[in-house]
Amino acid sequence: MSISFSVFILSTSLLLLSAEDSFAFSRPAESATFALFSSGVSLLIFSFVVSPGRTAKDDRTCPDTPFSDFLLNTRSTLPLRSDAAEKLRRLTGAKIRQTGIVIVFAVAALCLRVELYRQLVTRSHCGSISSLTFMPLVLAVYEYFLSKTRSSGHQTFSDKIQKKHFNYISSTVLLAIAGIFTAALKYGRESTFICPSLGHDSGITLSFQLLAVVLEISFALALESLVSCAARGLDGTAWQVSTLWGTVLLAAGVVRAVIEVIILKVSNSPMLPPLSASYVEDTLRQSALIAISCVAASKAVSHATILTLSFVFSLISTYVSLLPYIWIVSSPFPPLDVSKAVLAAFLIHTAGYLYPRSSFSSTSDGKRIPRLNACLRWMILVSLGVFLTLAFSHNNVTAYHPISILISGAKREHEIWIQKASNSMNLKEAVAEYRKRYHQAPPPGFDLWYEYAINRSSPIIDDYDQIYDDLLPFRALSPKHLRELVLLMTSDQWNDVSAVNIRDGKAEAQADIKPTHRWMIEGIALMIEPFAHHLPDMDIAFNLNDECRVAVPWERLHSMQHSAHVQISSPRESLVNTWSENRAQGWVRSEIPGRSSQRLFIDYAFGTTYDPIGRSLCPPTSKARTAYIWDKQTLCTTCARPHSLGQFLRRWELSGDICHQPDLAFMHGFFLSPASLKVSRKLLPIFSQSKVSGFNDILYPSSWNYLDKAKYAPSDEFPDPLYSEKEPTVFWRGTTSEGGSRHGTWKGMVRQRLIHLANNHTSKHVSVLLPAENNGKYAYKTFQGSELLPSLGLNTSIFIAESVARCGRTDCSAQTSELGTVSSHGFPKPLEIQISSLTWMAPGLADAFSRSSGVAAYHSALHCSDLRLHDFYSTLAYFAGARELDENGKTRKTIMKAHEHEGRQIAEEGKKWAEKALRKEDMEIYMFRLLLEWARLTDDRRDELGFSM
Structure with a gap:
């Protein structure tokens, strides 16, 4: 028993630890179907090969047929009378039919749960509860009332049962509360992916989650029924639990496979869609772990109830969910609510410590069970000590504001770069620098280019690495x-x-x-x-x-x-400084026969592109190739960490690297649904x-900018005020042109997320870096989305201009209802920060805003913003200041002074650089x-x- 239970714990732990970024979630229903099939086959093999049969000795009998159990457990060598044999056959047939009904019900429940699994993974951005949090509690309450009903009239037995089930219920209550506190730790770590406040997304998702809870509990009870009421033959032998469970899982896998084939046919999808090596590897790994867990559970269930297995699974799940929150202790971001983390850890470990007292039946293996319980309890105590140490060691404050550090560091880096970019003082030095940098001679005409650049006062002579x-x-x-x-x-x-x-x-x-x-x-x-x-x-x-x-x-x-x-690296000794003659002959179009029949590009318009294209552009060991981020509701801190300092973007160029950021698959229109994309591989x-x-x-260099398509031209009617004359308000007007929205893909696009963050971010929590209490340091404080702006006195004016664009079907009306639109006439005075939200933004716009003396643009040399936008309000509070307002809108208390000097410096330096290098x-x-x-x-x-x- 101890071996099977240990295997169950180990395999379940590995399964849950690998679930966060498994590629199996990219095709959840297909992965689950394969896991069901492989687990069913594994259980049947285990039943017929490892343990080919057993005599029914389980003391947990089917409550509905006590007489049949008496007959079936009778192993007399004397022949039965004909009437007794006939009655035995009838009772055996009834029990087989009963078992068959339970199997059919379990298969149906499991098939429906797989479909809900697909839907809930797709709708992860609106998820609210976890079925694992409450499932053990519901099962414990159910078993309590069931046992109370069975033991009515037997006072001694009833008291014993009540005491045991009181331990069950108290442990599961503690675990459920721990799950609630653990879920609350994600407040302030939520992504800006939109769960619409209008419409039915939240309601439908909640309904699916509740139905999933009901199905899981029903399925667990069905499995328990198969353990207690296994069908037996005339010879007294019983079907193995692994046989019955294997039959259920295998049948569910086959039924789901048929359903998936039908879905593919109806949707005109290929019957054998291309599968990445990462998906195949992760699906095989997870299916193997699920199969091992099922086999171990089928063996352990003879000594431990389904409730116990459910409790252990939920305990491990909550434990694994809590671990990432407290593991990182050196950085103030992501913020950690230490009190909630400590309480959750204490409740988890207390529940795990109390439950083993009455969780196992007395069996022939009973001598080992106390040792197992003692071992588990010691492990729980050690684990609790580690958890509490990590939680109390978490650093929640920082001595300096990261933006101040980043601005100072970026200025130094820019000064060093501009010095190296124009290190050459003459043509000879420029040629030598070229050879040093690029390990080859400059091309013919380099002297003409050098003269052209010098005569036009180019600030960059040497650095053309791009x-x-x-x-x-x-x-x-x-x-x-x-x-x-x-x-x-x-x-x-x-x-x-x-x-x-x-x-x-x-x-x-x-x-x-x-x-x-x-x-x-x-x-x-x-x-x-x-x-x-x-x-x-x-x-x-x-x-x-x-x-x-x-x-x-x-x-x-x-x-x-x-x-x-x-x-x-193998240059010629002698070089020629003149181009080949008759070059025009090499560009004659008629020389390429049949070119019109060749298709060089594949059209990916309005389809996802990160999986079929983006991942393949990265090294095999990169996060893009080894991790699939499926949880859209939670900020992927590991994706942002390589290029961030706390909440803020630290390395601008690295932030553009898609290879360590697999969450970009659902955080940008280019990867969600590009309006036009013809790609060559x-x-x-x-x-x-x-x-x-x-x-x-x-x-x-784009001709849009060269032709002044978006020229910045202040006038008497719309002047360019000084930075000090601006109001501290974020202003943005634009269109939803980041991608073509279909099937709700707009919920992850940067512009829509920015608008929603500013105006509709009521259901989520936001972390803002603010001064700590009277110690000169800074700490992250978490606000409810609806309370953020009034609590800090922040102002935004961010809206869609005129109408929603590039959308289809119901997406247009959904965006209009959720985000709203305003007139695009004129720029108001409170223009402080311009955010480039696209991989491609009209270059003239970036140039135009850089030329303004009143725009604290997120300039690449000074300060930039992560497209996840999780630093948006902290950045706004830094530049605009934060203040507590009274009921009349007057400042009652200054929480953080505005960093006007830094904002003005960015605006002025941006304008100078644009006038110097963006001509x-x-x-x-x-x-x-x-x-x-x-x-x-x-x-x-x-x-x-x-x-x-």
Whole structure:
């Protein structure tokens, strides 16, 4: 018994520990179906191979058929009279039918529970209760009343039963309270994923959760019934518990498999959808753990009731849920309510300590059970000591505000970077720096570019790592192949790729361009024109869409980069500083036969992209490839930690890396449902104005900005006030253009989350970093969403302008009802912070806001915000200040003074940098150098080309 029970505890613990980020949750119903099937098979194998049969000696008999039990337990060698044998057969048949009914009920309950499991995983953002919290308590109460009914009239036995069940109920009550306190610890750690306050999402989810509780309890009672009322044959042998349970699980697995096939057929989905290696591995692992748990439970249940197994499972689940909250003791964020954590830990361990007193039956294994109980109790006491030590050691305060540290550090880093970026004082030093950085000679025409940059006072001469990184993989492709790819892409309008052709020193837009995007390509040609006479003949393929286009799997890209490094590290001794002759002949379109029939891109518009595309762009050991975040309700602190300092973003560039942030799958429109996305999984030379980390597009300065599509132009009617004249209010107006919303995907998009956070965040809790009580330090304080703004005197004005865009079906009306809309006319005076909420934002907008002297923009050199927005109110309180207001809206008490100096500094430095480095001339300088590198890549003699002094 002790072995089977220990195996049950161990396998259950491993199962629950791996559940937080298991890929099995990406297809919950399919994973559960496979787990049911494999567990059923395992139980049957265990029953027929390991323990092929037994004589019915279990003292827990079916209460409804006492006479049948008497007959079935009789092992007389004397033959039965014919009437007795007939009665025995009838009773045996009745018991078999009874068992069959229980099995059918259990299968039906289990199949329905699997479907609810699918729905609840999908609706995790609106979850409120856990069935595991209350299930042992309900079972304990049920068993108490059942035992009381059975023992009526037997006072001695009744007193014994009541005492035992009082221990059961008291232990399960403690465990349920511990579960409630543990669930409350997530307050302040909730994600900003939207659970609409209007509509039926919360109500439907709660109904599903309650139904799940009922089904789980009913299923547990059915399993208990199969243990107590197992069918027996004429020879007195009984079916194994593992046989009956295995039959239930196997039948449920088969039924669910049929249901899944029907669902696939109805939805016109492929019968064998592609499965990632991570999904297969996690599903096999979890299914194996579930199977082991079931086998161990079927063995342990002969000595411990279903209630005991349920209690142990719930205890482990609550324990595992509490562990992450107290494990991290060195950082004030995420905040920990120490009193709740200590109380939860004490209740969990107390319940675990008390329950074993009466949890096991007296059996032949009884000598081992006290030793097992003693061992468990010692483990519980040690665990409680560790938990309490960690809880009381948690650091809830910080001596300095992280934003002040980040601003100071970012200024130093920027000063160091700008010094290194322009370290060269002349052309000779620039060539030497180029060779040092990029391990090759500069391209032909580098001297012309240097003169062009110096004459236009470029603040950056040496640091063009972005160009090098973007173009490096293309070294693995031959110049001829690169030219063919450009011609292939630009010959079919469906590709949404058009070219700028440079011939004889003139840059012109391709003739056959979509009319809606002609301005874009013509703007690029206009950007190139000032230096086009220094460029050789070539074509450049530009992406017409906002979204990036090239996503080469990491393994393939890594191989290509290695090949490129080998080529670069083996330079020629003599270099040629002139381009090949007759380059125009390599760009003749008619030379590529049958190109119109080749499809280079896959259309992923309005579909999820993180799983099919994003994960493959990351190393095999990265979190993106090894973890699946399915809980949308809870902030993924491990995803944000690598680039954060507490609640705040510390490393801007790293925050754009998708490989340690698998929760981005449901936190951004690009991954949730892009409005347009045609992606190539092979390396294609496409120039794009933006790209997500891991994509392989070649970045260039956007023509939107170059053509002043969103020019910042203050006027007498709308002047540019000083920062000190601004009101401390967050202002934002925009459209819901982050992605195309279908089937509720808008709930995770950044813009919608920002609006909801500011206006409708009533049901969740928010952590804000504020000064601690009179000690000069800071601590996180958690507020109910509805109390946050009035409690701190914070002001926001964040709304959708005019109407909801890019939505389908019921999503438009749902967003309008939940978020509301306002007029877009005019910018009000209280403009303080502009937040870029998109992977791609119209570049002119970023430039325009950077040029304002009154905008504390989240500038990359000074302070930025995490797109999870969990630092939004702490950042607002830092810059705008926090104050306690009276009933008239007057300041009663200043909680935190506004950091006006820091805000003004960011605004002024942002404006200076924009005027210095975001000019049209700077775009031309970057494009000039980029096209020189592209020209070398596409030259048949590229390994011989190079500029030298």
